[in-house]
Amino acid sequence: MIKILAISDRESSSLESILKKNPSISKSLDYLISCGDLGRDYLTYLSGSLNLELMFVYGNHDARQKESPGGIQPAAFNSRTALPGSNLHKNFIKRGEYSLIGFEGSRWYNGQGTQYEEKEMKSHVNSLLKKIKLKHMFGKISGRPKNPLIVVSHAPIADVHDLKDPCHKGFDCFKTVIEKLQPVLWLHGHIHQPSLLKNQATTYKGTRIINVCEYRFISIDAGGKIKVSYDWNKI
Numbered sequence: 001m002i003k004i005l006a007i008s009d010r011e012s013s014s015l016e017s018i019l020k021k022n023p024s025i026s027k028s029l030d031y032l033i034s035c036g037d038l039g040r041d042y043l044t045y046l047s048g049s050l051n052l053e054l055m056f057v058y059g060n061h062d063a064r065q066k067e068s069p070g071g072i073q074p075a076a077f078n079s080r081t082a083l084p085g086s087n088l089h090k091n092f093i094k095r096g097e098y099s100l101i102g103f104e105g106s107r108w109y110n111g112q113g114t115q116y117e118e119k120e121m122k123s124h125v126n127s128l129l130k131k132i133k134l135k136h137m138f139g140k141i142s143g144r145p146k147n148p149l150i151v152v153s154h155a156p157i158a159d160v161h162d163l164k165d166p167c168h169k170g171f172d173c174f175k176t177v178i179e180k181l182q183p184v185l186w187l188h189g190h191i192h193q194p195s196l197l198k199n200q201a202t203t204y205k206g207t208r209i210i211n212v213c214e215y216r217f218i219s220i221d222a223g224g225k226i227k228v229s230y231d232w233n234k235i
Protein backbone atom coordinates (compact mmCIF):
# COMPACT_ATOMS: atom_id res chain seq x y z
CA MET A 1 0.00 0.00 0.00
CA ILE A 2 1.26 3.46 -0.88
CA LYS A 3 -0.28 6.80 -0.03
CA ILE A 4 0.05 9.98 -2.05
CA LEU A 5 -0.74 13.61 -1.36
CA ALA A 6 -1.33 15.26 -4.73
CA ILE A 7 -1.71 19.04 -4.95
CA SER A 8 -2.43 21.44 -7.79
CA ASP A 9 -3.49 24.90 -8.91
CA ARG A 10 -4.87 26.34 -5.68
CA GLU A 11 -3.51 26.54 -2.17
CA SER A 12 -5.83 24.87 0.30
CA SER A 13 -6.40 26.11 3.84
CA SER A 14 -8.46 22.94 4.41
CA LEU A 15 -5.44 20.79 3.64
CA GLU A 16 -3.22 22.80 5.95
CA SER A 17 -5.80 22.43 8.70
CA ILE A 18 -6.06 18.65 8.18
CA LEU A 19 -2.29 18.24 8.31
CA LYS A 20 -2.00 20.34 11.46
CA LYS A 21 -4.74 18.41 13.23
CA ASN A 22 -3.37 15.02 12.15
CA PRO A 23 0.43 15.10 12.40
CA SER A 24 0.55 11.31 12.03
CA ILE A 25 -0.46 11.67 8.36
CA SER A 26 3.05 12.72 7.46
CA LYS A 27 4.41 9.38 8.69
CA SER A 28 1.97 7.47 6.47
CA LEU A 29 2.50 9.40 3.25
CA ASP A 30 4.90 8.03 0.65
CA TYR A 31 4.75 10.63 -2.12
CA LEU A 32 4.12 14.37 -2.40
CA ILE A 33 3.27 15.33 -5.97
CA SER A 34 2.42 18.75 -7.43
CA CYS A 35 0.68 19.09 -10.79
CA GLY A 36 1.67 22.74 -11.11
CA ASP A 37 0.60 26.37 -10.76
CA LEU A 38 1.42 26.51 -7.06
CA GLY A 39 3.75 29.00 -5.37
CA ARG A 40 7.18 28.10 -4.09
CA ASP A 41 6.42 29.09 -0.48
CA TYR A 42 3.42 26.75 -0.31
CA LEU A 43 5.32 23.87 -1.88
CA THR A 44 8.32 24.44 0.37
CA TYR A 45 6.07 24.53 3.42
CA LEU A 46 4.34 21.26 2.54
CA SER A 47 7.53 19.45 1.60
CA GLY A 48 9.23 20.62 4.79
CA SER A 49 6.37 19.96 7.19
CA LEU A 50 5.72 16.50 5.73
CA ASN A 51 9.43 15.75 5.41
CA LEU A 52 8.78 14.41 1.90
CA GLU A 53 10.54 14.95 -1.39
CA LEU A 54 8.43 17.14 -3.67
CA MET A 55 8.01 15.71 -7.14
CA PHE A 56 6.47 18.22 -9.51
CA VAL A 57 5.71 19.64 -12.92
CA TYR A 58 5.30 23.32 -13.68
CA GLY A 59 1.89 24.65 -14.72
CA ASN A 60 1.15 27.14 -17.46
CA HIS A 61 1.24 30.04 -15.01
CA ASP A 62 4.48 29.12 -13.33
CA ALA A 63 6.73 30.71 -15.91
CA ARG A 64 4.96 34.01 -15.39
CA GLN A 65 5.07 34.08 -11.63
CA LYS A 66 7.51 36.24 -9.73
CA GLU A 67 8.04 36.11 -6.03
CA SER A 68 7.89 39.32 -4.08
CA PRO A 69 7.48 40.20 -0.38
CA GLY A 70 3.79 40.74 -1.13
CA GLY A 71 3.28 37.33 -2.66
CA ILE A 72 3.09 35.96 -6.16
CA GLN A 73 2.70 38.54 -8.91
CA PRO A 74 1.94 37.95 -12.57
CA ALA A 75 5.26 39.00 -14.03
CA ALA A 76 8.23 37.40 -15.73
CA PHE A 77 9.40 34.37 -13.80
CA ASN A 78 12.41 32.47 -14.93
CA SER A 79 13.59 30.82 -11.71
CA ARG A 80 12.67 27.44 -13.02
CA THR A 81 15.17 25.68 -10.80
CA ALA A 82 13.84 27.39 -7.70
CA LEU A 83 11.35 24.77 -6.56
CA PRO A 84 12.63 22.33 -3.96
CA GLY A 85 12.43 18.77 -5.21
CA SER A 86 12.49 16.76 -8.42
CA ASN A 87 11.14 18.12 -11.69
CA LEU A 88 9.33 15.30 -13.50
CA HIS A 89 9.01 17.08 -16.86
CA LYS A 90 10.43 14.78 -19.56
CA ASN A 91 12.06 12.93 -16.71
CA PHE A 92 11.92 9.33 -15.51
CA ILE A 93 12.35 8.84 -11.78
CA LYS A 94 12.13 5.65 -9.76
CA ARG A 95 11.01 6.07 -6.18
CA GLY A 96 10.31 3.00 -4.08
CA GLU A 97 8.30 0.46 -6.05
CA TYR A 98 6.94 3.04 -8.52
CA SER A 99 8.37 4.97 -11.44
CA LEU A 100 7.21 8.48 -12.25
CA ILE A 101 7.28 10.64 -15.38
CA GLY A 102 5.78 14.05 -16.12
CA PHE A 103 4.83 16.75 -18.60
CA GLU A 104 4.63 20.44 -17.70
CA GLY A 105 2.46 23.28 -19.00
CA SER A 106 -0.73 23.60 -20.96
CA ARG A 107 -1.74 23.91 -24.58
CA TRP A 108 -0.64 27.09 -26.31
CA TYR A 109 -3.32 29.77 -26.10
CA ASN A 110 -1.61 33.17 -25.84
CA GLY A 111 2.10 32.45 -25.92
CA GLN A 112 2.75 33.49 -22.31
CA GLY A 113 3.92 31.18 -19.57
CA THR A 114 4.57 27.49 -20.07
CA GLN A 115 2.48 26.59 -23.11
CA TYR A 116 3.04 24.12 -25.90
CA GLU A 117 1.54 23.40 -29.28
CA GLU A 118 0.35 19.82 -29.72
CA LYS A 119 3.35 19.05 -31.94
CA GLU A 120 5.76 20.39 -29.29
CA MET A 121 4.21 18.21 -26.58
CA LYS A 122 4.28 15.27 -28.97
CA SER A 123 8.00 15.86 -29.35
CA HIS A 124 8.36 15.85 -25.52
CA VAL A 125 6.39 12.61 -25.34
CA ASN A 126 8.49 10.95 -28.03
CA SER A 127 11.78 12.03 -26.48
CA LEU A 128 10.74 10.69 -23.11
CA LEU A 129 9.59 7.39 -24.62
CA LYS A 130 12.99 7.12 -26.29
CA LYS A 131 14.78 8.02 -23.07
CA ILE A 132 12.96 5.30 -21.17
CA LYS A 133 13.75 2.77 -23.89
CA LEU A 134 17.43 3.76 -23.90
CA LYS A 135 17.56 3.26 -20.17
CA HIS A 136 16.32 -0.28 -20.72
CA MET A 137 13.35 0.33 -18.52
CA PHE A 138 10.95 -1.45 -20.84
CA GLY A 139 9.90 -4.95 -19.94
CA LYS A 140 11.21 -7.45 -22.47
CA ILE A 141 7.81 -8.84 -23.38
CA SER A 142 5.18 -6.29 -22.46
CA GLY A 143 7.04 -3.22 -23.66
CA ARG A 144 6.09 -1.44 -20.47
CA PRO A 145 8.32 -0.17 -17.65
CA LYS A 146 9.18 -2.86 -15.13
CA ASN A 147 7.77 -0.87 -12.23
CA PRO A 148 4.20 0.39 -12.03
CA LEU A 149 4.15 3.86 -13.55
CA ILE A 150 2.61 7.12 -12.36
CA VAL A 151 2.31 10.01 -14.83
CA VAL A 152 2.05 13.62 -13.64
CA SER A 153 0.98 16.40 -16.00
CA HIS A 154 -0.42 19.87 -15.59
CA ALA A 155 -2.75 19.69 -18.57
CA PRO A 156 -5.32 16.93 -19.00
CA ILE A 157 -5.49 14.25 -21.67
CA ALA A 158 -7.64 15.14 -24.68
CA ASP A 159 -11.27 14.10 -24.15
CA VAL A 160 -10.70 13.18 -20.48
CA HIS A 161 -11.67 15.95 -18.03
CA ASP A 162 -10.65 18.64 -20.55
CA LEU A 163 -12.70 21.59 -21.77
CA LYS A 164 -13.30 22.93 -25.26
CA ASP A 165 -11.52 26.29 -24.98
CA PRO A 166 -7.92 26.49 -26.30
CA CYS A 167 -6.41 26.93 -22.82
CA HIS A 168 -8.10 23.95 -21.20
CA LYS A 169 -8.15 21.50 -24.10
CA GLY A 170 -6.10 18.39 -23.38
CA PHE A 171 -3.22 16.92 -25.35
CA ASP A 172 -3.96 14.15 -27.85
CA CYS A 173 -0.40 12.83 -27.64
CA PHE A 174 -0.90 11.90 -23.97
CA LYS A 175 -3.03 9.03 -25.24
CA THR A 176 0.13 7.55 -26.79
CA VAL A 177 1.72 7.49 -23.34
CA ILE A 178 -1.23 5.54 -21.99
CA GLU A 179 -1.23 3.11 -24.90
CA LYS A 180 2.52 2.48 -24.85
CA LEU A 181 3.31 2.59 -21.12
CA GLN A 182 -0.02 1.68 -19.52
CA PRO A 183 0.47 3.72 -16.33
CA VAL A 184 -1.56 2.71 -13.32
CA LEU A 185 -2.24 6.31 -12.36
CA TRP A 186 -2.29 9.69 -14.16
CA LEU A 187 -2.53 12.86 -12.09
CA HIS A 188 -3.27 16.18 -13.77
CA GLY A 189 -4.26 19.72 -12.78
CA HIS A 190 -5.31 22.82 -14.74
CA ILE A 191 -9.05 22.04 -14.71
CA HIS A 192 -10.22 23.74 -11.56
CA GLN A 193 -13.49 25.49 -12.16
CA PRO A 194 -15.56 25.68 -8.93
CA SER A 195 -18.09 23.22 -10.34
CA LEU A 196 -15.34 20.62 -10.62
CA LEU A 197 -14.13 20.85 -7.04
CA LYS A 198 -15.15 17.28 -6.37
CA ASN A 199 -13.59 13.93 -7.00
CA GLN A 200 -13.19 13.77 -10.75
CA ALA A 201 -11.68 10.41 -11.66
CA THR A 202 -11.94 8.39 -14.85
CA THR A 203 -10.56 5.05 -15.98
CA TYR A 204 -9.22 5.19 -19.54
CA LYS A 205 -7.71 2.07 -21.12
CA GLY A 206 -6.89 0.73 -17.66
CA THR A 207 -5.28 3.92 -16.34
CA ARG A 208 -6.95 5.70 -13.44
CA ILE A 209 -6.94 9.42 -14.28
CA ILE A 210 -7.47 11.89 -11.45
CA ASN A 211 -8.05 15.63 -11.70
CA VAL A 212 -6.18 17.10 -8.74
CA CYS A 213 -8.15 20.19 -7.77
CA GLU A 214 -6.39 21.80 -4.79
CA TYR A 215 -5.50 18.47 -3.19
CA ARG A 216 -6.32 14.78 -3.16
CA PHE A 217 -5.28 11.94 -0.91
CA ILE A 218 -4.76 8.79 -2.98
CA SER A 219 -3.92 5.23 -2.01
CA ILE A 220 -2.89 2.25 -4.13
CA ASP A 221 -3.10 -1.11 -2.39
CA ALA A 222 -1.08 -4.24 -3.11
CA GLY A 223 -3.74 -5.44 -5.54
CA GLY A 224 -3.62 -2.18 -7.51
CA LYS A 225 -6.93 -0.83 -6.18
CA ILE A 226 -6.89 2.97 -6.17
CA LYS A 227 -8.85 5.18 -3.80
CA VAL A 228 -9.06 8.98 -3.95
CA SER A 229 -10.62 11.43 -1.50
CA TYR A 230 -10.37 14.80 0.19
CA ASP A 231 -10.78 12.82 3.38
CA TRP A 232 -7.67 11.09 4.70
CA ASN A 233 -9.82 8.53 6.51
CA LYS A 234 -11.45 7.39 3.26
CA ILE A 235 -8.35 6.21 1.46
Ligand SMILES: [Fe+2]
Binds near residue numbers: 037059061106154191
Ligand atom coordinates in the same frame (compact mmCIF):
# COMPACT_ATOMS: atom_id res chain seq x y z
FE1 LIG B 1 -3.13 25.77 -15.33
